[in-house]
Amino acid sequence: MTVCYSTFTLMIDFLYRFRFWLLTLVAGLVVVLTPGVRTAVQIDNSLSVWFLEGDPALRAYRDYQARFGNDEVVTLVVHDSAGLLRTPYLGSLSALSQELAALPDVAAVLGPGTTTIAGRGLMAGAHPLLSAQTSEAKVRQDLSRLPTLREQLFSPDFQTTRLLIELKTSPTFDARRADILAKIRGVAARHLPPGHYWLGGVGVLYAGLNALSEQDFGRFLGLGYGLMFLALLLLYRNLRLLLYVGGIVGLATYLTLGVYGAMGYRLNLMTVLLPMVLILLGIMDALHIINERNLVLTEPGQTPHSAALTALRHTLAPCLATMLTTAAGFLALVSSPMAILRTFGGFAALGIVLCLFFTFLLGVLLLPGYQGRPRATMQAAGGLARLYTWVDAHPRQLTALALVLTVAAAFGALRLRADTYTLGYFPDDHAVVRDHQAMQRTWGAYMPLELLVEPRPGHTLHDAAVVQAAAAFADSARTLAGVGRVAGFHTLYLAGLETVVPASRARAALGSQSLLNRVHARLVPDYPQLTRQFIDEASGTGRITVAGPMLSARELTAKSEVLLRMARHTLGPVATVRAAGYQPLYARIVDYVTRSQASSLGWSAVVIFGLVWWFVGSFRLALLTLAPNLLPVLLLLGLMGWAGIALDTATASIAAIVLSLCTDDTVHFVHHYQQLRRQNLAPAAARFATITHVGPTILLSSGVLFVGYLAMTLASLKTVMLFGLLTAVSIAAAFYAELLVFPLLLARFDREKPAVEAVK
Known part of the structure; x- marks a missing residue:
């Protein structure tokens, strides 16, 4: 020196x-x-703490949010082994959904309490699925002809349901996340018995x-x-x-x-x-x-x-x-x-x-x-x-x-x-871990793996070839170990067709371009919130959400690569597909x-x-x-x-x-x-x-x-x-x-x- x-x-x-x-x-x-x-x-x-501002993955994530809103969705799972189609729950699920939707930081609530059922035929009226006056028999009757909708709302035995609570984006969202979740928990506690509901999702982990x-x-x-x-x-x-x-x-x-x-x-x-x-x-x-x-x-x-x-x-x-x-x-x-x-x-x-x-x-x-x-x-x-x-x-x-x-x-x-x-950062007995385990046990996989679908030139999302390819991908994805429900833009069209033709013929009707055009024309004005979840009209892109288990980053990478290979095999001729949302960052x-x-x-x-x-x-x-x-x-x-x-x-x-x-x-x-x-x-x-x-x-x-x-x-x-x-x-x-x-x-x-x- x-x-x-x-x-x-x-x-x-x-x-x-x-x-x-x-x-x-x-x-x-x-x-x-x-x-x-x-x-x-x-x-x-x-x-913003984890990733550099110019990171391409972060830019892609923000582009995805600009199209489909805040993807930090809170999943609320409700379970009762005696069944949920009983009078106390039929009214409380509806009131719960309305009070959650009224919270200033909630953009939308998707679940049984916000679902409307269209009558048979394209011109038929619609009515709420649940209300205080709705009977168990009526709910079962409505959903019996709409299996696609039933799968997204309830477990097969009607003992479990899921509410997706989409949160609004705001400059102060990260700082107020804990307060927002506390309000959601407070609303849930007012309408549901303790020990029968759990919260999960990326925001809950954060x-x-x-x-x-x-x-x-x-x-x-x-x-x-x-x-x-x-x-x-x-x-x-x-x-x-x-x-x-x-x-x-x-x-x-x-x-x-x-x-x-x-x-x-x-x-x-x-x-x-x-x-x-x-x-x-x-x-x-x-x-x-x-x-x-x-x-x-x-x-x-x-x-x-x-x-x-x-x-x-x-x-x-x-x-x-x-x-x-x-x-x-x-x-x-x-x-x-x-x-x-x-x-x-x-x-x-x-x-x-x-x-x-x-x-x-x-x-x-x-x-x-x-x-x-x-x-x-x-x-x-x-x-x-x-x-x-x-x-x-x-x-x-x-x-x-x-x-x-x-x-x-x-x-x-x-x-x-x-x-x-x-x-794995949490202690094994932490409330977040216990809730996650209960949700996996009663509902199944719930963590979203998002795919962004962009039709190739000459195609649109409601083209028969695109919708059929998306449905074929969903069928393939469900065969993977750990994968739960798959929902996306194709689910909207399939559910819409089930109001027009018998459920047993709805899959075949995906090949009818004229029926898809009529369903598409009805989706946007009648179900704007639901449509916005899976279709971005401005860019013409669609979203497919694959429910998966909670995985480590290495496991998630492997699972995402398998899903992308499947998606490109089925959708590749008519659309480009890429991983989107929070999971690619993780x-x-x-x-x-x-x-x-x-x-x-x-x-x-x-x-x-x-x-x-x-x-x-x-x-x-x-x-x-x-x-x-x-x-x-x-x-x-x-x-x-x-x-x-x-x-x-x-x-x-x-x-x-x-x-x-x-x-x-x-x-x-x-x-x-x-x-x-x-x-x-x-x-x-x-x-x-x-x-x-x-x-x-x-x-x-x-x-x-x-x-x-x-x-x-x-x-x-x-x-x-x-x-x-x-x-x-x-x-x-x-x-x-x-x-x-x-x-x-x-x-x-x-x-x-x-x-x-x-x-x-």
Whole structure:
């Protein structure tokens, strides 16, 4: 590193001289950014958080919404084993539908309570299917001649029905989703007995994730901080040091969230982890400085005041280097094609810079007045001295262990798969999961897989060839495992024909162009809401909705490809077909996660290597430094592969984070080792002295962080739980790599040679 020691001395002297002015400036920033913090701590997991604005898939989704409205449909399933065609339900389903339709945010309600039945013949009048005066016999009679309509409204035994509640689009929709769903639940509770109805759909999942994210953010932020600070208090038994570490983490987190909120962002599934990431990095540098101060204090003539300032001068260079390498690891996430990971990486890097600033600003404020003696540091140093003596005596056995772990991890990493399953983020006993299971059990598959059908030139949606091909596709789709009901523009024409000809002849009548023309002419004026669900008159495109099970992104991609092949086989000669709606975005996450993992890990490795090379001034030593830091990453990926933990939006970022974390302690190790070698200390003695000097910080910080992150495994949200578990395992792996593997590598590649030559 080209910056000389005197420069760092001047920087620390500057901070010490103007410490109160700088603290006043920070206090002003805290006040100014308070509104931003209030904005930031709200939860938003909407699509705009996940996808970049120019993403072609997002543009296609918005085009689809422009044609067919908000596809975030709430599915309300009602079930009673005694049957729904009884007097209480006949009236309540109608009243329920009317009250739901009257809600300001509801565009339409499709279900038995809003369905009208046309009389026989094209000119016959129509009447509501349900009302308070309708009898069970009348409903059965009406639906007996309309099997297509009956299939969409009721289960075969009339014990279950489904209401589709289409929501209006609005600029504030995402922010008000939870309130909208609460109103829908309130209306349902007024008309239906408890335990006989359930809500599902994409919006229900989003609202559930938002609630869990908000709950876990408050709970585990407090728990993680509390456990870490308790561990620090037990180790050092000094409130001033606790204030020092807490101030670093608290101020860095507060200002980061303030800027985050001021720029219009809200916490999501990824950025909810920012406080836990910043406490990890803030504690590490703070403990390195405290450890250095304790060791300097043992030197003759040092006072607590002089030892603190000397320690800050000694550690500024490696802390600056680790800040750059760690920030680079997070900034590598900016290469991700996912907006949620880019935002997380960018603001994590900002927080890391702030951690460094407050580490030294609060250091010159608080550490000179710290009178404590280095008990924890000395005890840890003694234990590490004994450990290293044992390590130095068993190099072959430990090398063999490292090789075995590496091979096992490599095979595990080959088993790793990218996937995401939104329902899997919830605890098994969560209300969203229970409702989903009840809906699947009583109604069947209900999650919509949307297909957009655009007739080829010379054709229209109500051409006999197009309608027949769509009906043939629906028949084929129903044969797939897990597929439920299929509804689309062809269903409208088939249901319309059943009012004209006997149901047994309706399928054959799909080939009559004249009948289809007459049904089409009646559909638009008589059933505008129903028609708008499946036909966009302006573009002449149609919609087919295939009800499928709740799938992971990888499974959904496979299912969608099968459906598209079927659709192109039947509809291909007369129309083009493509996947549409929310599901293609969800399926695309697998591809994005894989690319994010590869790009972020690759970029972070390259940039970190370059920064370490610049810092240590030796290509060979930089390469040697990077090698043990890749081992925890490989062990992490191997563990995920063997345990069947998929790469998803939360776990995709961990590899780059782990690499940055490991590099932090290794840079401190190399920095001190180089200093000792330049003082002509022999390699073995330099390694021993470095481990007893830097090792206590690595040991103590690893223990504190391991406890804090392990506490996150108690989280309700499985993304938070997995992040905590995998980070805790990575911290243990990093400790193993830094204090056992790295010294063995140094012993092999830096043998007893002249001191200056050995570090080049």
